[in-house]
Amino acid sequence: MGPYEISLATGVGIYVILAVSLNLITGYCGQISLGHAAFFGIGAYTVALLSKLGWPMYLTLAAGLSSAGIIGVIIGLTSLRVKEDFLAIVTMGVAFLFVGIVRQQEFFGGEMGISGIPSHGMTKFAYLCFVLVFAMLSILFSWYVKKAWIGFAFDAVADDEGTARTLGLDIKSYKLTAFAMGTSMAGLAGGLYAYYTRFIVPETFGFIESITILSMVAVGGIGSTFGVVFATVLLVMMPEVFRFINDYKLLLYGALLFGVMRFKPEGLSGFYTLLTGNKEK
């Protein structure tokens, strides 16, 4: 593997964690989020700042994961009051708010972002393996959640919150748990990204990035772990493999998002169901 392939695969691994984390919130628990990149950013900025203070890597990653998770729970509290379109607007606001804050504060590096993030101290290939281990753990965790009792409860909340309440389900706890799990994982992805690029700018975590992550989830099939992983690999690799697409990346993501929602809302997992007759559980 050359340095280019290693770099590309590392990026894929980080995006897999990110997409799987959004799938936990939006796919499993039905809570739409248009500001997921903000939690990716919170993780990245936390890790960048702390690593520059000399904190060891494992502590900075834990801090990135925790800070995104804590803020995620606070944002998740809004999901207890608003839902569907209104929740989408609130989470969209979070994306703008995050970029607005880091842009304006010298502490966060302002428009120039944060550069000179210390190295992770591994070879590029070792770091790729490190990222892939986390990506694999994220997939396994997501798959476990789907199979476990909590997965049933998430399904019920996503399907019909009112009915779930009549059965005595603690809706608040499940929504907040989904936000805590999903945003923590996004924070971890942010931390891994900060060590990977060693330079972060506010634009990376803006609204467009949130839509990019959402299109990975939608194209893969909302709620399907393996569909989302497959779509993420495809969408991250495609502009790299077919270079002429790169300039039209956003157009491509937008068109795919539109096409999937219009013609195949189940995404790629829907094709799997169609071909095999089995639904991913």
Place this chain on the structure above:
Amino acid sequence: MMLKISNFCCGYGNMQVVNHLDLEVKKGSVTGILGANGAGKSSLIMAIAGHVEIKNGSIVYNGEDITSCTPMERVSRGIALVPEGRRLFKSMSVYENLIIGGYITRKKDSQTNMEKVFDIFPILGERIRQNAGSLSGGEQQMLAIGRALMTDPKVLMVDELSLGLMPKAIDICYEVIEKLNSLDMTIMLVEQSTKRALQASDNVIVFESGNTVWKGSSNEAKKSSEIIDSMLGLRNH
């Protein structure tokens, strides 16, 4: 007395839909809640289950005031609701719907309750892996009742049991209501099909625009044409 509802008002926002209701429900009885569309019947049982805001009055269940309890606490005390239109989790299987229904019970009890549900509705046992959305209307209603039974309730409230069902399925559902009642379960039935509800109920309460216009035994109700008209919304003011 299983339920004692006193000077009870409930509604949505500024709108009050049930006004100053007094109702006593005896243990092991079937109470029919009747009236025309929009009379406040469904709102009443939704409020008893904790899903509609209680504006005044109290609900005493088995001697305990549950007026300020959360829906979850009411379910865990033994009050179960079968909502109007079944409202199943249609993308989930019969088994998953039942498992979710047993959320508040322990795993071991959940298994026992599921066996009881399959005893009452053997067809659900045959369709255990089938998606709820692919069941017939009657089977869906059975699953909705079965899901409520997973909480091992003492009071079962059923909203529009016969809505959208073919006569054969309605018969089966009413047979189940009788069977559950024979097991000493207290049942509250919201129905627009007055004839069937009167047959199945021991007592009825008739609503009109949120007000109680009549309550008493179903035998008395059957004899009065004025009450029947009230139930159908035909009474002249």
